[in-house]
Structures are given as C-alpha cells and as structure tokens.
Amino acid sequence: MxxxxxxxxxxxxxxxxxxxxxxxxxxxxxxxxxxxxxxxxxxxxxxxxxxxxxxxxxxxxxxxxxxxxxxxxxxxxxxxxxxxxxxxxxxxxxxxxxxxxxxxxxxxxxxxxxxxxxxxxxxxxxxxxxxxxxxxxxxxxxxxxxxxxxxxxxxxxxxxxxxxxxxxxxxxxxxxxxxxxxxxxxxxPIYQMGTPVSKPPARSYRVPVENFQQVERGETFAHADDRRFIADDPFYPVLFSADGYADIFGYVGERAGSLRPGEDGTVVAD
Ligand SMILES: [Zn+2]
Known part of the structure; x- marks a missing residue:
C-alpha cells in the first residue's frame, strides 16, 4: 500500500x-x-x-x-x-x-x-x-x-x-x-441494487442491454452460448456485462427516485 x-x-x-x-x-x-x-x-x-x-x-x-x-x-x-x-x-x-x-x-x-x-x-x-x-x-x-x-x-x-x-x-x-x-x-437518478443475476458456465457470453436502461418483460437481456435469458419482469440492469464477473452478469436494479439539490442548499431524495 x-x-x-x-x-x-x-x-x-x-x-x-x-x-x-x-x-x-x-x-x-x-x-x-x-x-x-x-x-x-x-x-x-x-x-x-x-x-x-x-x-x-x-x-x-x-x-x-x-x-x-x-x-x-x-x-x-x-x-x-x-x-x-x-x-x-x-x-x-x-x-x-x-x-x-x-x-x-x-x-x-x-x-x-x-x-x-x-x-x-x-x-x-x-x-x-x-x-x-x-x-x-x-x-x-x-x-x-x-x-x-x-x-x-x-x-x-x-x-x-x-x-x-x-x-x-x-x-x-x-x-x-x-x-x-x-x-x-x-x-x-437513484437505482437500488437488487439481487445478482447468476450466469452458467459457457464459452461465450453476450449482454445486449444497456446499464440503467429499463429491460422490458419478455426482453432478452443476456446470452450464454446458445442459451437466452429473458426478463420475467421489467428491471434496470446495474453493473451488467458479459465478462465483468466470473459467475454473475450483474445485478437487478430498481429506479428509486432522484437525489436533487433542495431549495435551502440541502440535498433531498424523492
Ligand atoms: Zn473495482
């Protein structure tokens, strides 16, 4: 250090x-x-x-x-x-x-x-x-x-x-x-980090969705070789990538309002 x-x-x-x-x-x-x-x-x-x-x-x-x-x-x-x-x-x-x-x-x-x-x-x-x-x-x-x-x-x-x-x-x-x-x-904008999305062993992975952009129900959010992963419910991908982690694609995120400057100079979440 x-x-x-x-x-x-x-x-x-x-x-x-x-x-x-x-x-x-x-x-x-x-x-x-x-x-x-x-x-x-x-x-x-x-x-x-x-x-x-x-x-x-x-x-x-x-x-x-x-x-x-x-x-x-x-x-x-x-x-x-x-x-x-x-x-x-x-x-x-x-x-x-x-x-x-x-x-x-x-x-x-x-x-x-x-x-x-x-x-x-x-x-x-x-x-x-x-x-x-x-x-x-x-x-x-x-x-x-x-x-x-x-x-x-x-x-x-x-x-x-x-x-x-x-x-x-x-x-x-x-x-x-x-x-x-x-x-x-x-x-x-605030996103709450939810559960990790695990990925199975595979030769290659692909993540066709963008972080912080909502994935719709039924949308394919990841591929592992020929296998497709489809959203059961809408979510916001957080820290999602093909190869960033060994065993997960990333995390299920939820929108949770915004941090914004208040009138008196304080910061408020809404
Ligand atoms: Zn780091």
Missing part, C-alpha cells in the same frame, strides 16, 4: 485507488494529483491500495479486497490489507475509485443516499447513483462512521477512465471542501 498526504493538517478526507489490481485509473488519477500538488483547505490522504495485485495484473491475489472488510480474521494478502486500509480511512470522508467492464461513464455507489455521501454525489460528474441498501457483502461500506462514495469511472484500462477518475477525484475534493470552489449540485 502506498500513502500520500496533501496539506498540513491531519487528513479529514481520503481517496483510495487500486483496490482492484486490474483497474489502473485510480492509481493514475492519484499520481496526477500528487504531481500537481494542489494547495488544499483540508488534509487529504491518497492511497494506492493493492500494489501486489497491480504488479501481477490481476483483480486480487488471494481474495477480492472489496469483499473482505467484514472484520473477519481471514488469512492472505487481501485480508491483511483490509485491516491496514480500514485503519487508514476509518472516520474520514472517503472516495474509492473503481472501473468496470459494464459502463463507459462514471456512476457512484453508496450505502444509503442520505447524509454526507448523498451530498457529495450531487456534486460529482456522475450519470447515476446505485444504492447497495445495506447489502454490504464485505465491501468498504462495512466501515462504520466513514462516509464513503465509490465511483466506477469508466471502462477498465481505458484512457477515458483515467481522465474521468481525475475529474471525479478533483470534484470529490471540492465537494468536501478540500479544494475550492465547491462544484454546483445537480440531480442524480
């Missing part, structure tokens, strides 16, 4: 990149920020998390780091790293940078749209926010008293994802008062 700090005071906000070793945009954005060394109004901690996985060009070495924050006593590289990283960011308003195989534009993931995380989201350049709604599964969201926004910054390995990650990081630092001025708030 590599840690940098900006500013003189004790860090109050944190940015974490490289939780997954095969998602280079977070580390690249942090490196750009360290090189630019902007003057900040609050102490900032910047962390490149899983260098061993990065060096091997894999998502993880022993276990998915973003599924190991459940406080367990597990062995292996990522369980050890989870304990160290948790201690580094606990209590800090935190951005965790990711990228996907599912969607080219940035979108946020939060656990609950209220509070500091929801406020921050409306000031980020994101198309949507996905609420995991307490289905934590060992994600970094498990850390208590640590407002967290994850952002999927675009397609894994793309130059566009690096540029997006840098824009998102600067917007996050401005939204949390570390950089000035604060960005304008905007309306962001």
């Amino acid at each position: 590599q840690t940098y700090t900006l500013g003189k005071g004790p860090p109050e906000v944190a940015v974490v990149g490289g939780i997954h070793g095969d998602e280079p945009c977070g580390e690249a954005a942090i490196s750009r920020l360290v090189a630019a060394d902007p003057s900040v109004e609050r102490g900032v901690k910047l962390i490149i998390a899983n260098e061993m996985a990065r060096d091997r060009g894999v998502r993880y070495v022993d276990a998915d780091l973003n599924r190991t924050f459940d406080g367990g006593e597990g062995d292996g590289h990522e369980h050890e790293l989870a304990r160290i990283l948790a201690a580094e960011v606990r209590g800090l308003t935190t951005l965790s940078i990711h990228s996907t195989r599912s969607y080219a534009h940035p979108f946020a993931i939060v656990n609950g749209v209220g509070g500091a995380a929801g406020e921050v989201v409306t000031r980020l350049p994101v198309d949507a926010v996905v609420d995991v709604a307490n289905d934590l599964g060992g994600r970094l969201f498990e850390l208590e008293a640590t407002p967290l926004v994850e952002v999927e910054c675009g397609l894994q390995g793309s130059k566009a994802a690096i540029d997006s990650a840098e824009r998102v990081t600067r917007a996050f630092l401005a939204a949390t008062g570390a950089l000035v001025p604060a960005p304008e708030a905007h309306t962001v």
Whole structure:
C-alpha cells in the first residue's frame, strides 16, 4: 500500500485507488494529483491500495479486497490489507475509485443516499447513483462512521477512465471542501441494487442491454452460448456485462427516485 498526504493538517478526507489490481485509473488519477500538488483547505490522504495485485495484473491475489472488510480474521494478502486500509480511512470522508467492464461513464455507489455521501454525489460528474441498501457483502461500506462514495469511472484500462477518475477525484475534493470552489449540485437518478443475476458456465457470453436502461418483460437481456435469458419482469440492469464477473452478469436494479439539490442548499431524495 502506498500513502500520500496533501496539506498540513491531519487528513479529514481520503481517496483510495487500486483496490482492484486490474483497474489502473485510480492509481493514475492519484499520481496526477500528487504531481500537481494542489494547495488544499483540508488534509487529504491518497492511497494506492493493492500494489501486489497491480504488479501481477490481476483483480486480487488471494481474495477480492472489496469483499473482505467484514472484520473477519481471514488469512492472505487481501485480508491483511483490509485491516491496514480500514485503519487508514476509518472516520474520514472517503472516495474509492473503481472501473468496470459494464459502463463507459462514471456512476457512484453508496450505502444509503442520505447524509454526507448523498451530498457529495450531487456534486460529482456522475450519470447515476446505485444504492447497495445495506447489502454490504464485505465491501468498504462495512466501515462504520466513514462516509464513503465509490465511483466506477469508466471502462477498465481505458484512457477515458483515467481522465474521468481525475475529474471525479478533483470534484470529490471540492465537494468536501478540500479544494475550492465547491462544484454546483445537480440531480442524480437513484437505482437500488437488487439481487445478482447468476450466469452458467459457457464459452461465450453476450449482454445486449444497456446499464440503467429499463429491460422490458419478455426482453432478452443476456446470452450464454446458445442459451437466452429473458426478463420475467421489467428491471434496470446495474453493473451488467458479459465478462465483468466470473459467475454473475450483474445485478437487478430498481429506479428509486432522484437525489436533487433542495431549495435551502440541502440535498433531498424523492
Ligand atoms: Zn473495482
């Protein structure tokens, strides 16, 4: 793990990149920020998390780091790293940078749209926010008293994802008062993350639908070799892709209103 700090005071906000070793945009954005060394109004901690996985060009070495924050006593590289990283960011308003195989534009993931995380989201350049709604599964969201926004910054390995990650990081630092001025708030549609959609072993997969676009009842949303998967009920695909995960296509999402700036400057969900 590599840690940098900006500013003189004790860090109050944190940015974490490289939780997954095969998602280079977070580390690249942090490196750009360290090189630019902007003057900040609050102490900032910047962390490149899983260098061993990065060096091997894999998502993880022993276990998915973003599924190991459940406080367990597990062995292996990522369980050890989870304990160290948790201690580094606990209590800090935190951005965790990711990228996907599912969607080219940035979108946020939060656990609950209220509070500091929801406020921050409306000031980020994101198309949507996905609420995991307490289905934590060992994600970094498990850390208590640590407002967290994850952002999927675009397609894994793309130059566009690096540029997006840098824009998102600067917007996050401005939204949390570390950089000035604060960005304008905007309306962001909320999707609640539902059940995972499992996929059977196959030689090839295809996903003909778009994330965050409603799939109608009876529509084919995925193929595994010659097999077609047809929606029993309408849903919004979230984190859907042919090859992003080993055993699921993605998640069933539901529209759940929008986060929008209120009249007195607060953020409301409706
Ligand atoms: Zn990731």
